[in-house]
Amino acid sequence: MCYVVCREIEINAVVVAPSSQHFLEIDERCTYPGCTVCLMYCPAEGSIVETKTGRSMVPPPQEVWTENKRWPRVP
Amino acid sequence: MPASPSAKPRAALAAQLLQQSEQEAAVTPMDAVIEFARAGKFTNDHCFRLLARLWTLKRMLYYVYGGWAQGINLNDYPPGVAYLFGKQTYDESTQEMQYCDEILRRRLVPTQRALFAHPYGQFAIATRTGAYIFCLRALANYPHHIRIAALNLGAKVIELSWTERFAKLLPDESLCAVFHSQLAETRSHILMGRHQVEQYIHKDIDIELAKRLCVETKRDYLFFLEETARFVLGMAAEKAGEVTVQADID
Amino acid sequence: MHAILKDFLDKWVYPTGFTGPGVDFRLRQTERCLPLWDKLVLQALKAAETDLASGSDEYKAARARGGYAAEGPFMSLKQMSTQILSVSTDQQPKYIDLQRMRARQIWDEVKHGQLHADVMLRGGFIKREEELMDDPRANTQPKLSYFGMTAMFPHIHPLARAGQHYYNESMACLGITATLSVIDDDLIRHQLHSQSAEELMHFMEGKYQIDAYALTPEDQKPIEEVFDFLLRPWAPEPSRALGGAA
Ligand code: SF4
Ligand SMILES: [Fe+2]
Ligand SMILES: [Fe+2]
Numbered sequence: 001m002c003y004v005v006c007r008e009i010e011i012n013a014v015v016v017a018p019s020s021q022h023f024l025e026i027d028e029r030c031t032y033p034g035c036t037v038c039l040m041y042c043p044a045e046g047s048i049v050e051t052k053t054g055r056s057m058v059p060p061p062q063e064v065w066t067e068n069k070r071w072p073r074v075p
Numbered sequence: 076m077p078a079s080p081s082a083k084p085r086a087a088l089a090a091q092l093l094q095q096s097e098q099e100a101a102v103t104p105m106d107a108v109i110e111f112a113r114a115g116k117f118t119n120d121h122c123f124r125l126l127a128r129l130w131t132l133k134r135m136l137y138y139v140y141g142g143w144a145q146g147i148n149l150n151d152y153p154p155g156v157a158y159l160f161g162k163q164t165y166d167e168s169t170q171e172m173q174y175c176d177e178i179l180r181r182r183l184v185p186t187q188r189a190l191f192a193h194p195y196g197q198f199a200i201a202t203r204t205g206a207y208i209f210c211l212r213a214l215a216n217y218p219h220h221i222r223i224a225a226l227n228l229g230a231k232v233i234e235l236s237w238t239e240r241f242a243k244l245l246p247d248e249s250l251c252a253v254f255h256s257q258l259a260e261t262r263s264h265i266l267m268g269r270h271q272v273e274q275y276i277h278k279d280i281d282i283e284l285a286k287r288l289c290v291e292t293k294r295d296y297l298f299f300l301e302e303t304a305r306f307v308l309g310m311a312a313e314k315a316g317e318v319t320v321q322a323d324i325d
Numbered sequence: 326m327h328a329i330l331k332d333f334l335d336k337w338v339y340p341t342g343f344t345g346p347g348v349d350f351r352l353r354q355t356e357r358c359l360p361l362w363d364k365l366v367l368q369a370l371k372a373a374e375t376d377l378a379s380g381s382d383e384y385k386a387a388r389a390r391g392g393y394a395a396e397g398p399f400m401s402l403k404q405m406s407t408q409i410l411s412v413s414t415d416q417q418p419k420y421i422d423l424q425r426m427r428a429r430q431i432w433d434e435v436k437h438g439q440l441h442a443d444v445m446l447r448g449g450f451i452k453r454e455e456e457l458m459d460d461p462r463a464n465t466q467p468k469l470s471y472f473g474m475t476a477m478f479p480h481i482h483p484l485a486r487a488g489q490h491y492y493n494e495s496m497a498c499l500g501i502t503a504t505l506s507v508i509d510d511d512l513i514r515h516q517l518h519s520q521s522a523e524e525l526m527h528f529m530e531g532k533y534q535i536d537a538y539a540l541t542p543e544d545q546k547p548i549e550e551v552f553d554f555l556l557r558p559w560a561p562e563p564s565r566a567l568g569g570a571a
Contacts, residue, residue: 001526001529001533003172004425004530005533007187007422008422008537010185010186010187010188012179012180012186015173015176015179015180016169016176017256018173018249018252018253018255018256019252020258020259020260022169022173022256022260036342037343038342039340039342040340040341041342041529041532042529043337043522043525043526043529044525044526045522059336059337060340065340065342067344070342070343070344071342071343071344072343072344072345073343073344073345073346073347073348073540074540075345075346075541134417135414137409137410137412137424137428138409138410138414140409140428141407141409142410144402144403144405144406144409144431145403145406145407147403148403149399149458149464150458150464153454153458154398154399154438154455155398157398157401157402157435158398158435158436158438160402161398161402161432161434161435162432162435164428164432165428165429165432167428168425168428168429171425172425187421191417198414
């Protein structure tokens with residue numbers, strides 16, 4: 001889901017890689033840990049890992065979905 | 076001719092459609108775009124125009140594939156046909172996303188919303204892009220194996236050919252990589268088109284329809300390429316005198 | 326509440342990336358779903374135990390046929406393409422991601438059909454997948470009204486499908502986890518493992534669509550009506566593939 005979420009919040013850090021397998025890649029536009037929103041919509045346990053600590057961010061640890069980390073949606 | 080052609084004429088039909096399409100693919104309006112780029116004249120704006128037109132076509136394909144899928148019923152074909160068409164639908168969507176991503180990655184627009192709003196990314200009904208999309212949408216009126224013959228052994232052969240050239244000859248490496256990454260998918264669509272024509276075209280009328288629809292589909296695709304190339308290179312659109320007037324047909 | 330459901334809620338339902346009316350609406354709907362999700366887990370566990378105790382391999386074929394009927398290649402192509410068509414061209418700037426998700430889901434679900442066919446093939450129940458196409462049990466959709474409802478979404482609202490995604494794809498996830506906790510058969514486990522991440526993806530799509538897009542009463546209404554339908558006492562049962570009777 002990261003590609004859908006990231007485009008929706010207009011950061012656009014997730015891209016279809018220019019390889020025949022067309023994997024999704026997260027590039028330098030990602031503002032983590034400032035933004036963590038896509039982690040809450042990622043279904044693949046263990047698939048996103050914090051480089052600094054090596055810990056898995058999926059499912060998201062409690063401290064990343066506190067109120068001040070969430071993205072406000074207004075109609 | 077027998078009422079039900081044997082495997083041989085079916086294979087011959089697939090080979091014939093492929094061969095004709097390959098011939099037509101040898102020279103297309105997209106060559107002018109390559110020449111222009113190789114002469115070092117391709118600016119960011121040219122690149123934006125190219126990616127935006129290709130993206131616009133791919134984003135309209137959702138309506139074509141959605142419409143076709145609605146017309147494949149249980150046991151019309153063996154399950155493999157539905158399976159392959161599911162993959163083709165997903166591949167086209169991936170390529171649509173890829174064009175959009177490349178535009179965003181190059182900061183040609185700040186957001187996807189802005190791309191939809193930008194003049195280069197508009198879908199307009201009264202265009203060759205519109206005509207090609209409508210042509211494909213009308214193929215929903217035919218059995219799946221016939222429309223697959225028209226698209227996968229027609230327009231897609233031409234698409235593969237110019238994409239291969241772009242992948243090899245464009246001076247911009249990351250642009251080459253984008254086109255190169257699509258080759259395996261487009262090739263597989265052509266191969267599965269060949270397989271389906273060989274397997275499922277059983278009647279003489281289907282052979283004849285496949286040939287005729289393939290011709291018209293390719294013609295509309297080539298006109299789409301012409302419109303795209305002219306747009307990328309900033310040339311005027313076709314003039315009124317260049318088309319022949321036809322009477323209404325419905 | 327069963328531990329399988331609690332774990333699912335803590336990992337996937339409650340972590341929330343947005344604040345706003347969409348999230349509030351989703352959490353209200355979640356409350357309504359909880360008793361039925363819990364019931365589904367218990368049913369799936371019971372069905373798996375009964376299957377295991379049956380002492381025959383027939384349950385594997387019954388599950389695979391049921392799964393094929395619900396998500397075989399033809400059914401999947403039809404069901405998911407209605408979603409692609411639910412976004413009008415003037416709404417595409419807002420909702421193109423729904424079309425992208427659905428194009429992907431067509432591919433996911435036709436693969437799931439193949440996984441059920443694999444159980445039949447590798448289990449020695451059939452020799453060629455084509456044989457399945459002659460078997461009404463592998464081609465009778467578990468509830469026509471459910472699939473017909475999906476087919477109506479292009480005429481209702483592009484977000485209406487989010488109700489089915491949220492309520493039913495979660496059941497697929499819960500049913501898979503519950504079944505895996507009981508059944509030790511390799512064929513069945515392979516089929517379930519292979520599709521579990523994608524089923525979770527489909528649930529997440531429902532969650533995301535509601536959180537991110539269902540922000541006004543006008544956009545929430547068609548989704549809420551889908552929940553109303555699905556939560557009726559005569560609501561669709563889970564497929565035989567996941568331990569239901571159908
Ligand atoms: S964490 Fe935020 S910026 Fe990074 S990929 Fe996810 S949505 Fe995009
Ligand atoms: Fe599935
Ligand atoms: Fe699913």
